[in-house]
Amino acid sequence: MKILALLALAIAAPAAGQTEPHYEMRAAFDPSGALEADVEIVLPPGTREKTFLLSRRFELRGVMLSGASLAGVTAAESPVEGLYAYRFVAAPEANGPMRLRLLYGGPINPAEDNGVRPLRDDGFELFIDHMWFPVGADIQTRFTLDAEIEGLAPDLVVVAQGEVTRGPTSVRIRRDYIDIDIPMVAMRGLERAEAPGVEFFSRDLGTRLSTFYIRHSEGAARYFERWFGPLAQTVRMAVVWRDRPMAYARTGYTVFSEGGRSAPDYPESGAARHAGHEVAHAWWMLASPITDDFWLVESAAEYCAIRYLETALGAEAAAEMIEEKRRVSADAGPVMGHGRPNRVQLYQKGPLLLVDLERRIGRPAMDRLLAEMAREPVHTTAVFLRLLTGVAGAEVAAAFEQALRS
Ligand SMILES: [Zn+2]
Incomplete structure (x- = not known):
C-alpha cells in the first residue's frame, strides 16, 4: 500500500534559525x-x-x-x-x-x-x-x-x-x-540555448519567435541589471506550445507560450515587450496578487518593458505601444480601490500612469525611484508613495495616488 511506503520516509529536520x-x-x-x-x-x-x-x-x-x-x-x-x-x-x-x-x-x-492543462501530449506544464x-x-x-x-x-x-x-x-x-510556486515544465524535444544569466528552452530554437525571445531576454536582462542591480538567479525560460498565449514568471523562471506567435509577420516589438515584461518580474513580483497593490507587479513590469522596448528598438516602437495603451484603456476605471485590478487596469492603464509620472518628475528621478523600490523587500502602494515623496515631494505623491484611484 502506497501510504505505508510514504510513511517510511524520514521527516526533514528544519535548518537552524529557519525564518521561511x-x-x-x-x-x-x-x-x-x-x-x-x-x-x-x-x-x-x-x-x-x-x-x-x-x-x-x-x-x-x-x-x-x-x-x-x-x-x-x-x-x-x-x-x-x-x-x-x-x-x-x-x-x-x-x-x-x-x-x-x-x-x-x-x-x-x-x-x-x-487552456493550460498540466499534462498534455508533449509533457507537463x-x-x-x-x-x-x-x-x-x-x-x-x-x-x-x-x-x-x-x-x-x-x-x-x-x-x-x-x-x-x-x-x-x-x-x-x-x-x-x-x-510562492512549484513551477515545472517537463516536455519532449526541448532544446537549450544559453547567454549570461539566461537559459532558454524551446522545441525549435531556430524559429523567428525563438530568435526574438533569446535576443530580447538577454537584452532585457542586461538593461535591467544596469538599472536595478544584478539578477539574483539565472532566468530559465521555456517556450511551450499551446494555444492560450498566457505567459508567467517566477524567480529565475519564465514560461512563454508559442500561442500563434510564430506567424511570419509577428512583430519583433511584440516579442521584445513580452521578454522585457517577463524578465522585469525578476525585480517586480513582490506585491500581493489578491490586493490592489498588484499593480506593483504587473504595471511596473509592463512600464519597464516599454522602457526596454525604447532602448532595444527605438522611441517610435515605444511611442506606438503607449498610444495603443491609451486607446485600449480609455474607459479602464481606477487601478486601485476595489481589490485586485482587472487586466486592462494592470497591463494598460497602470503602466501609462507610470509613463505620465515619468513625464512629470523626469527620467532620472523615475529611474532612482524604481531602483529604490526594487530593493524593498515587500511591495505595497504605501511603500511606493513614501519613496515617491522622498524623490519628488508630497504633492507629486498625492497626485499619483489620486491618479491610481480615478
Ligand atoms: Zn506579468
Whole structure:
C-alpha cells in the first residue's frame, strides 16, 4: 500500500534559525495522469496559524502533524474554483515549529480545461494555478523547496527553478531561495540555448519567435541589471506550445507560450515587450496578487518593458505601444480601490500612469525611484508613495495616488 511506503520516509529536520517556510515534496506521476504526493511543510517558529489551499480533485490520504492541529476544512472557490481550505493552528503546548505533512492523490488534470492543462501530449506544464500542492491561502507564502518527483519519462526535458538533477525517470529540484510556486515544465524535444544569466528552452530554437525571445531576454536582462542591480538567479525560460498565449514568471523562471506567435509577420516589438515584461518580474513580483497593490507587479513590469522596448528598438516602437495603451484603456476605471485590478487596469492603464509620472518628475528621478523600490523587500502602494515623496515631494505623491484611484 502506497501510504505505508510514504510513511517510511524520514521527516526533514528544519535548518537552524529557519525564518521561511520549507516544503519537502515527494511526488509520483503515472502515465495515465494520476498524482500521488507527500508534502511536508515546516513553518517558521512562532507561526500560530496557517491556512493552505489544495484542489478538491485531490483526495487527502493522510495528515500527520507535529506542533499543530487541523482546525477546519472548508470548500473554497477563490482565487480559483474547486478548492479545499485546510486551516491549521499551533498546538498550545508546542515549542517547536508547526510541521504539516499532507498525503494526497488524484488526477493531475482538472476536470475543466482552462487552456493550460498540466499534462498534455508533449509533457507537463505545472504551476500554482493548478493548485497541485498546498498553497498558502494568502497566495503570497514563499518557501524553500526540496522536491523529488518520480514518473517522468526519460525523454522529458525538465525546466524548473534552482538546482535541477534529472534521474532516469525522476527529477530532484532543490531551491534554496523562496518563491510562492512549484513551477515545472517537463516536455519532449526541448532544446537549450544559453547567454549570461539566461537559459532558454524551446522545441525549435531556430524559429523567428525563438530568435526574438533569446535576443530580447538577454537584452532585457542586461538593461535591467544596469538599472536595478544584478539578477539574483539565472532566468530559465521555456517556450511551450499551446494555444492560450498566457505567459508567467517566477524567480529565475519564465514560461512563454508559442500561442500563434510564430506567424511570419509577428512583430519583433511584440516579442521584445513580452521578454522585457517577463524578465522585469525578476525585480517586480513582490506585491500581493489578491490586493490592489498588484499593480506593483504587473504595471511596473509592463512600464519597464516599454522602457526596454525604447532602448532595444527605438522611441517610435515605444511611442506606438503607449498610444495603443491609451486607446485600449480609455474607459479602464481606477487601478486601485476595489481589490485586485482587472487586466486592462494592470497591463494598460497602470503602466501609462507610470509613463505620465515619468513625464512629470523626469527620467532620472523615475529611474532612482524604481531602483529604490526594487530593493524593498515587500511591495505595497504605501511603500511606493513614501519613496515617491522622498524623490519628488508630497504633492507629486498625492497626485499619483489620486491618479491610481480615478
Ligand atoms: Zn506579468
